[in-house]
Amino acid sequence: MFSPLKKGDMIGIYSPSKPATVTAKARYERGKKRLEALGLIIREGSLTGKDDFYRSGTPKERAQEFNALLRDPQVKMILPTMGGTNANSMLPYLDYQAFRQNPKMLVGLSDVTAILLGMYAKTEIPVFYGPSVASTFGEFPPFVQYTQQYFKNLFMHSLPIPYDMPVPPIWTDDRLNWLEKTSEKTQHPNSWITAQSGVAEGRLIGGNINTMYGFIGTPFFPQIKEGDILLLEDTSKTIAVVEKNFTMLKLHGVFDKAAAIILGKHEQYDDLGTGRKPFEVLLEVLDGNNIPIIAEVDCCHTHPLHAIPIGLRIRVDASKKQISFLESWYS
Incomplete structure (x- = not known):
């Protein structure tokens, strides 16, 4: 299904709701650096650095950002910058076929529930309720150190079952x-x-x-x-x-x-x-x-x-x- 992330693998980052790369830039940059410190390469989505008041873009623009990462064969995992309120407006425009043909580890929480459950409902490919870049990896020690270790255990190593x-x-x-x-x-x-x-x-x-x-x-x-x-x-x-x-x-x-x-x-x-x-x-x-x-x-x-x-x-x-x-x- 998937393979564990290794150093040099690429993670795609998108903004499904709030424009965190603008409104929480310091926290976003801190989270991005933590992921890069694990040896991972970051591909920022097309709405990075952009905002439309309460959101990062229109429903179609946000879907296009996400779909581009889905279709990129180099991207192994896709993480949101953070949640918000309006990820459900993306659902009619997502490329479910691309996810079915080339599965990636989709991770996120909160408002990203809409995307996770939508992709699972259409494909039955497992998804992961887990961290986002700004709101989670942008947290301070000592709490983020546990989160980072759990991330490495789950996504950068073969998982012992039962776990x-x-x-x-x-x-x-x-x-x-x-x-x-x-x-x-x-x-x-x-x-x-x-x-x-x-x-x-x-x-x-x-x-x-x-x-x-x-x-x-x-x-x-x-x-x-x-x-x-x-x-x-x-x-x-x-x-x-x-x-x-x-x-x-x-x-x-x-x-x-x-x-x-x-x-x-x-x-x-x-x-x-x-x-x-x-x-x-x-x-x-x-x-x-x-x-x-x-x-x-x-x-x-x-x-x-x-x-x-x-x-x-x-x-x-x-x-x-x-x-x-x-x-x-x-x-």
Whole structure:
């Protein structure tokens, strides 16, 4: 399917939503240098250094940038600069056939959920919920050092199967120092949470819930199958929006088919004074559906970030708070 990245391999970078190469240039450049320090060659997309107010370009221009990287035989992996809000507007214009004929490792998170799930829905080629250049690799030590090591383990070496996801010793969701470092961020001691116990194996599907709102129920959204394991995460939402978003998935019948749920850490979550966590809201919405749930997993907007494969089989042992990859993406 794929082969591990090696020094001298090329990564393509594109801007599917926010114009991060303009609005977060220092952070973008920092992330790019970290990737280059791994020996990787960067090919910047055609919208690098460009912006159209809240976005990097029109839907067609953003799709053209992405498609050019898909069609480039030298590009082995494609990473976004960061997310935003409008990647779903690219979906009608993406070259799914090019991805099918010449698969590349597609990695990203947040709003990039639309592109990841759209490409998977049309091709059934695995994609990866993982880092972006500015928002993830542009982070400061010590958090980014863990993220970088996880990236090397997953994408620059042959993967031992089964592979158990590590739990980083620390984490943060501080919004300080977005561009330049002025003070130290809070280092929280880390642990995952057993929201509901149990064990399940199945195909991983999911991503950012707020992004799913923009294309669920369309041909670009993968069909949820009986026994799937759901990855769910969000950022900067109030508890009221969290309840609404979980309920949206329930009303679409998603929870009726799921065998387990991985709930990522929610960056900058606002409980509106309730003291209630996102997993507690999820349990209320599930209303007695007793599937295994691991919460507070480090695969989303917080730092460090560990990538996770969409479309491949994994094992969730919520009782032991353990997530294992059961399939390699390397041929």
